[in-house]
Amino acid sequence: MLKVLRRLREMGVVGMNARNGDYIARYNSRRCYPLVDDKLRTKKLATDAGIAVPELYGVIEIEHQIGRLAKLLEPHQEFVIKPAHGSGGNGIVVITGRTNGRYRRANGALVQLDDLAHHISNILSGMHSLGGQPDQAIIEQRVVFDPLFEPLTYRGVPDIRTVVFQGVPVMAMVRLPTLQSDGKANLHQGAVGVGVDIASGQTIRGVWMEEVVAEHPDTGHPVAGLEIPHWDELLTLAARCYDLAGLGYLGVDIVLDRHHGPLILELNARPGLSIQLANGFGLRPRLERVESLAVIPECAERRAQLACELFADPRRQRGGGDTQEQRSAATEGIAVGPRVHATA
Incomplete structure (x- = not known):
C-alpha cells in the first residue's frame, strides 16, 4: 500500500x-x-454575463404548481427535468419526444404525465438534492449534441x-x-x-x-x-x-x-x-x-x-x-x- x-x-x-x-x-x-450549487442561480449568472446556456422553459417550486405541468410541457416535444440542487446526474430525466400521448425518455422507455409529476414531486422533497434539502425542479431545453x-x-x-x-x-x-x-x-x-x-x-x-x-x-x-x-x-x-x-x-x-x-x-x-x-x-x-x-x-x-x-x-x-x-x-x-x- x-x-x-x-x-x-x-x-x-x-x-x-x-x-x-x-x-x-x-x-x-x-x-x-x-x-x-443552485443551477438556477448559475444559469442567471451566465445569462447576465452573455454566456450561452440551455433555454429555461419553467420552474416548479411547490407541489401545487405540479397541477400546471401539462400546460407547461405542451409547447415542447423535447425537454429535460432536473433538480436545481442535484449532483452527479441524479434526478435528471431527458425526454426526447412524444408517442400516443406518452413521453419518450432518452433510454427509449415511455412514461405518462403522472410519472413525470411523481418524479417532480420527489425532486421537491429533496430526494435528489445535495444534503436532502427541499428543492426546485427545472424544466429546460434538451441539448441536441x-x-x-x-x-x-x-x-x-x-x-x-x-x-x-x-x-x-x-x-x-x-x-x-x-x-x-x-x-x-x-x-x-x-x-x-x-x-x-x-x-x-x-x-x-x-x-x-x-x-x-x-x-x-x-x-x-x-x-x-x-x-x-x-x-x-x-x-x-x-x-x-x-x-x-x-x-x-x-x-x-x-x-x-x-x-x-x-x-x-x-x-x-x-x-x-x-x-x-x-x-x-x-x-x-x-x-x-x-x-x-x-x-x-x-x-x-x-x-x-x-x-x-x-x-x-x-x-x-x-x-x-x-x-x-x-x-x-x-x-x-x-x-x-x-x-x-x-x-x-
Whole structure:
C-alpha cells in the first residue's frame, strides 16, 4: 500500500484529502458555493454575463404548481427535468419526444404525465438534492449534441469537463454516456472519460470503469484522435467561469449543441478526480505550475491561451524539454488499478 501511495505521489496524483484541503478549502470561499450549487442561480449568472446556456422553459417550486405541468410541457416535444440542487446526474430525466400521448425518455422507455409529476414531486422533497434539502425542479431545453459525437455516445449527451484553477484551465476530458450509465455523462455511473490535450482539443485516451479503453464499449468507435470543434471558444468559456463564480478551484461542464454551439451546462465547486485517470496525468504538477506564476492574466482569453502554452500534452509534442510531466508520460501515464477515490 505504501508503494502504491508513493507511486501516486510521484506521479502528481491529487487524492480527495489533498483536493479538499489544499485546493477547495484554500481557494473556494464558502459564500460562493450557492452560486454553483443552485443551477438556477448559475444559469442567471451566465445569462447576465452573455454566456450561452440551455433555454429555461419553467420552474416548479411547490407541489401545487405540479397541477400546471401539462400546460407547461405542451409547447415542447423535447425537454429535460432536473433538480436545481442535484449532483452527479441524479434526478435528471431527458425526454426526447412524444408517442400516443406518452413521453419518450432518452433510454427509449415511455412514461405518462403522472410519472413525470411523481418524479417532480420527489425532486421537491429533496430526494435528489445535495444534503436532502427541499428543492426546485427545472424544466429546460434538451441539448441536441454535435453530430461529431454520434459514434461515441449511447442515448445521452456527452459533455466536456474542464478543471479551472485560478482562472486557468488545467485539465479537460470528454464524458461519454454508455448503456451502463443510462445515457448519463457521469463516470461513477459508467460513462467513459476521455482525456483531452489542452493545446489542440484532441482526445488522447479513454477510461471506463477504471480501465483504459481504446473504444466506446457500446458503439465500438475509437475514442482517441477526435478533434473537438470550437475548442478555443470552449476553453475561453471555461476560463470565463472563474470570473462568473469567483471560485479558485472549479469544474466547468460544457456541451456542444449542434444548433447553438458551446453551452454552459453547470459549474462544480468540488470537481471529481477521475479526470486524472482519463488523461493519464496527475493534477498536482499543473496546479503547482499555476501557483508559481508571478502574474495571472485578467483576460479570460489570455488565460485560455496560457493554458495551451503551459499544458500541451507531451505525448503529442515533437521534441521539447524534459519536464517531470514528460518523463511520466514517457512511461505509461497513470496506471489504472489503484483507486484515487475519484468521482466525476
